[in-house]
Amino acid sequence: MHFDARNIDNNTVIEGDICIIGAGAAGISMALEWINSGHKVILLEGGGFEYEDKMQALYKGKITGQRYYPLESARLHYFGGTTGHWAGFCSPLDPIDFKKRDWVPYSGWPIRREDMDPFYERAQSILDLGPYKYDVKYYQQQDKSLISLPLDQDAVYNKMWQFSPPTRFGTKYKDTIINAPNIYLYTYANVTNVTANESVSTIKEATIKNFAGKQHTVRAKYFVFACCAIQNARLLLSSNQQAPKGLGNDNDLVGRYFMEHLEIKSAEMWLTKPDLLKLYMIDYGKTKYRAELGISEQKQQEFKILNGTASLTPLDIARQEPAIIDIWTDDQKERTKNLDELDKKGEKYKSAKGYKSFQLFTRIEQAPNPNSRVTLDTETDELGMRRTMLHWEFTPLEKRSIRKIYEIIGQQVGIAAKGRIKLMDYLQDEHDTSWPSFTGGGWHHMGTTRMSIDARQGVVDANCKVHGINNLYMAGSSCYVTAGAPNPTLTIVALTLRLSDHLKQKTGMKA
Ligand SMILES: Cc1cc2nc3c(=O)[nH]c(=O)nc-3n(C[C@H](O)[C@H](O)[C@H](O)COP(=O)(O)OP(=O)(O)OC[C@H]3O[C@@H](n4cnc5c(N)ncnc54)[C@H](O)[C@@H]3O)c2cc1C
Numbered sequence: 001m002h003f004d005a006r007n008i009d010n011n012t013v014i015e016g017d018i019c020i021i022g023a024g025a026a027g028i029s030m031a032l033e034w035i036n037s038g039h040k041v042i043l044l045e046g047g048g049f050e051y052e053d054k055m056q057a058l059y060k061g062k063i064t065g066q067r068y069y070p071l072e073s074a075r076l077h078y079f080g081g082t083t084g085h086w087a088g089f090c091s092p093l094d095p096i097d098f099k100k101r102d103w104v105p106y107s108g109w110p111i112r113r114e115d116m117d118p119f120y121e122r123a124q125s126i127l128d129l130g131p132y133k134y135d136v137k138y139y140q141q142q143d144k145s146l147i148s149l150p151l152d153q154d155a156v157y158n159k160m161w162q163f164s165p166p167t168r169f170g171t172k173y174k175d176t177i178i179n180a181p182n183i184y185l186y187t188y189a190n191v192t193n194v195t196a197n198e199s200v201s202t203i204k205e206a207t208i209k210n211f212a213g214k215q216h217t218v219r220a221k222y223f224v225f226a227c228c229a230i231q232n233a234r235l236l237l238s239s240n241q242q243a244p245k246g247l248g249n250d251n252d253l254v255g256r257y258f259m260e261h262l263e264i265k266s267a268e269m270w271l272t273k274p275d276l277l278k279l280y281m282i283d284y285g286k287t288k289y290r291a292e293l294g295i296s297e298q299k300q301q302e303f304k305i306l307n308g309t310a311s312l313t314p315l316d317i318a319r320q321e322p323a324i325i326d327i328w329t330d331d332q333k334e335r336t337k338n339l340d341e342l343d344k345k346g347e348k349y350k351s352a353k354g355y356k357s358f359q360l361f362t363r364i365e366q367a368p369n370p371n372s373r374v375t376l377d378t379e380t381d382e383l384g385m386r387r388t389m390l391h392w393e394f395t396p397l398e399k400r401s402i403r404k405i406y407e408i409i410g411q412q413v414g415i416a417a418k419g420r421i422k423l424m425d426y427l428q429d430e431h432d433t434s435w436p437s438f439t440g441g442g443w444h445h446m447g448t449t450r451m452s453i454d455a456r457q458g459v460v461d462a463n464c465k466v467h468g469i470n471n472l473y474m475a476g477s478s479c480y481v482t483a484g485a486p487n488p489t490l491t492i493v494a495l496t497l498r499l500s501d502h503l504k505q506k507t508g509m510k511a
Contacts, residue, residue: 001178001180001181001183001184001185002177002178002185002186002187003184003185003186003187004048004186004187004188005186005187005188005189005208005210005214005216006188006210006211006212006214007212008214008216010213010214010215010216011215011216011217012216012217013216013217013218013219014042014184014186014216014217014218014219015040015218015219015220016039016040016041016042016184016218016219016220017039017040017041017220017221017222017507018034018039018040018041018042018220018221018222018223018224018503018507019041019042019044019206019218019219019220019222019223019224020041020042020043020044020224020226020475021044021191021206021223021224021225021226021227021235022044022045022046022081022225022226022227022228022231022475023043023044023045023079023080023081023169023170023177023185023226024076024080024081024082024083024169024226024227024228025081025082025083025086025169025476025489025492025493025496026081026226026228026475026476026492026493026496027043027045027081027224027226027227027475028043028080028081028169028173028177029123029126029169029492029493029496029497029500030224030226030475030496030499030500031043031177031180031183031185032126032173032176032177033497033500033504034182034183034500035176035180035182035183036180036181036182037182037504037509038182038509039182039507039509040182040184041182041183041184042184042186042218042220043177043183043184043185043186044186044189044191044206044208044218045078045079045185045186045187045188045189046058046077046078046188046189046190046191046227047077047078047079047187047188048078048079048187048188049078049079049170049174049187050078051076051078051084052077052078054211054382055077055078056072056073056076056077057072057381057382058072058077058190058381058382058383058385059071059072059074059075059077059230059231059388060072060381060387060388061230061377061387061388061389061390062377062387062388062389062390063389063390063391063392064389064390064391064392065372065390065391065392065393066392066393066394066435066439067325067437067439068260068325068390068392068441069325069328069441069443070329071230071388071390073328073329074443074445075228075230075231075443075445078170079170079174079185079187080168080169080170080171080173080174081169081170081228082228082443083166083167083168083169083170083489084168084170086164086166086443086489087166087284087487088127088163088164088165088166088167089161089163089164089486089487090127090129090161090162090163090164090486090487090489090490091134091159091160091161091162091485091486091487091490092113092116092120092134092486092490092491092494093113093116093484093486093491094113094159094294094297094307094484094485095112095113095114095297096297096300096307097109097113097307097365097482097483097484097485098111098112098113098116098481098482099112101300101301103301103304103305103397104306104367104368104397104482105367105368105395106257106367106368106369106370106450106457106481106482107368107481107482108481108482109451109481109482110451110452110453110461110462111451111462115498116491116494116495116498117132119494119495119497119498119501120132120490120491120494122494122497123490123493123494123497124162124490126167126493127164127167127489127490127493128164128165128167128172129162129163129164129490130162130288130289133160134159134160134162135160136148136157136158136160136279136291139160139279139289140279145278146278146279147277147278147279148279148291149277149280149293149413149416149418150416150418151293151409151412151413151416151418152412152415153296154296154298154299155295155296155298155299155408155411155412156293156294156295156296156299156408156409156412157293157294157295157296158279158291158292158293158294159291159292159293159294159309159485159486160289160290160291161289161290161291161292161486162288162289163282163287163288163289163290164489186208188210188211188212189208189210189216189218190208190209190210190383190385191206191207191208191218191227191235192207192208192209192238192383192384192385193206193207193238193239193241193385194206194207194223194235194236194239194247194472195207195239195241195242196239196241196242196243196247196469197242198242200242200243200247200468200469201468201469201470202469202470202471203223203247203469203471203472204219205217205218205219206218206220206223209383209384210383211382211383221471221507222471222472222473222503222506222507223471223472223473224473224474224475224499224503225472225473225474225475225478226475226476226496228445228476228477228478229258229374229445229446229447229448229449229476229477229478229480230258230374230388230390230445230448231388232448232449232474232476232478233254233255233258233374233448233449233478234255234374234376234385234386234388236248236249236254236255236449236459236466237249237254237255237374237375237376237386238376238385238386247466247469247472248449248459248460248466248467248468248469248472249459250455250468251455251456253449253450253457253458253459254448254449254459255373255374255375255448256370256371256372256373256448256450257368257369257370257372257373257447257448257450258372258373258374258390258391258392258445258446258447258448259365259366259368259369259372259444259445259446259447259480259482259483260366260392260441260442260444260445260446260483261363261364261365261366261441261442261444261483261485261487262362262363262364262365262366262394262398262402262439262440262441263324263361263362263363263440263441263442264361264362264402264436264438264439264440265318265323265359265360265361265362265424265438266310266360266361266362266402266405266406266423266424266427267310267359267360267406267409267410267421267422267423267424267427268315268357268358268359268360268421268422268424269312269357269358269360269409269413269419269420269421270356270357270419270420270421270422271355271356271357271358271418271419272417272418272419273356274353274354274355274356275354275355275356276353276354276355277312277355277358279291280292280293280311280312281312282311282313292309292310292311292312292363293309293310293311293312293360293409294307294309294485295307295308295309295405295408295409299408303404303408305397305400305401305404305405306364306365306366306367306397306398306401307364307365307484307485308362308363308364308365308401308402308405308485309362309363309364309485309486310360310361310362310405310406310409311360311361311363312358312359312360312361313358313359313361314355314357314358314359315355315357315358315359316355316357317359318358318359318361319359323437323438323440324440325437325438325439325440325441326437326438360406360409360421362402362405363442363485363486363487364398364401364402364405364485365482365483365484365485366394366395366398366483367394367395367397367398368447368450368481368482369393369394369395371391371393372391372392372393372394373390373391373448374388374389374390374391374448375388375389375391376388376389377389392441394435396433399427399432399433399435400430402427403423403427403430406421406423406427409421410423442487444477444483444487444488445477445478446477446478446480446483446488447477447478447480447481447483448478449466449474449478449479450478450479450480450481451464451479451480451481452481455467455468458481459474460473460474460479463499463502464479464495464498464499464502473499473503475492475495475496475499476492476495476496477491477492477495479495
């Protein structure tokens with residue numbers, strides 16, 4: 001069922017069993033799981049069904065530290081959320097990403113990769129991916145032309161990716177959600193505050209507001225925030241009537257450990273003779289899977305580096321590409337143009353017979369850093385909610401890791417007599433910790449309500465429940481402890497399915 005919260009009587013009280021706040025990848029995945037469950041599920045979406053500048057403006061905020069995209073353009077604020085323009089790159093986190101690594105401060109999830117496997121498998125179909133197979137051999141058996149670079153797989157392996165079409169949740173799942181008799185979707189229902197009981201052990205209600213000047217109250221047994229990492233933190237911090245520091249923030253952790261994937265051109269690979277390297281190529285909009293070069297767990301451990309991958313693009317094409325951080329503005333037209341250009345770029349690969357030189361492009365996790373954080377500004381948005389301030393900050397480990405990754409790849413390419421690797425200028429001096437202006441992020445927001453079994457180390461427990469509050473849950477990448485190298489949405493959906501199963505058990509439903 002669908003209701004436009006602008007058109008219902010002011011001060012309506014809406015009641016249900018579960019209240020999901022935010023209808024993006026996480027919120028919609030969760031709602032789908034509860035269709036015909038016998039429970040009344042309220043799905044609150046701040047925006048409508050289309051992009052609107054006024055809605056995006058609610059996301060505006062200040063940025064300090066590392067250069068970043070305008071916050072109002074880094075996320076979409078309407079039904080379907082940021083899947084309205086995601087690119088569809090998917091791969092699961094590696095087993096090492098969940099482990100405590102003594103060289104990565106604050107690493108170590110309370111769950112393991114094998115705990116996530118059944119949920120990754122289920123998430124594949126929601127994102128219109130193929131089977132849950134991420135071993136290169138599986139693809140090479142089907143297509144003999146997918147030849148690996150002859151590198152020692154114990155050092156540099158083929159990290160496989162699958163590509164979602166990309167699934168636009170707002171388009172694909174709209175009718176299913178609206179037609180579900182027990183899912184009550186409210187659009188133009190911006191949650192601006194959540195109220196707890198006096199002892200802050202239970203959430204009682206959420207307040208929703210919109211530009212029509214209407215305000216409503218939502219009561220439920222369970223509340224799930226699915227607004228993405230920055231907005232999840234913002235809403236917790238803003239809801240400070242009963243807890244002055246914000247909900248779940250007794251230990252000053254909400255908003256901290258904000259993480260992004262650092263995405264940056266890093267090196268060139270020059271082959272001794274031309275090669276198409278089809279296994280590693282991407283044709284935007286058409287590629288279903290491809291490999292990037294990953295660094296083995298042993299090598300990460302040996303050199304005490306972060307997890308990162310290198311993707312390959314023919315050098316003559318890569319050289320024509322401006323850095324996304326330079327062209328991604330808050331202007332919607334600009335963004336659409338940029339995505340169109342990416343689409344066209346894919347066409348060029350079709351006629352290619354082989355290339356001698358490739359750009360190596362890094363996607364790497366950043367080390368969890370308490371100073372990299374989301375806080376609230378004193379300035380408010382049009383609905384009276386305090387705006388976001390983002391301070392994005394790296395540690396020296398990120399740059400050292402990138403440099404080492406290319407040393408390892410360079411060594412392997414040399415041993416195989418396949419060619420050589422040339423580091424970009426900014427990586428030449430190992431003592432230089434500065435970053436070039438073209439350093440970018442992947443639009444992946446993670447880590448602001450990190451997971452830990454210890455309330456002094458994390459905001460949520462292993463079930464994504466906020467410590468100390470018995471009916472408040474966080475869905476999605478805000479719960480990440482570390483980021484791994486892969487883009488986050490597959491893990492966001494998998495983690496949400498896991499949370500959904502947990503809630504089903506709590507409500508006595510069969511998972
Ligand atoms: C250009 C671009 C390319 C990307 N490419 C990839 C990729 O290739 N692979 C990948 O894995 N990821 C990619 N991403 C990231 C991906 O889009 C996100 O990981 C994913 O959308 C996050 O899902 P989510 O549900 O947590 O948040 P969102 O999709 O952002 O959804 C959050 C929802 O909550 C709603 N909301 C927010 N605040 C409130 C509130 N207070 N009250 C009510 N509703 C609220 C929003 O309107 C929105 O609908 C990309 C992102 C961008 C911008």
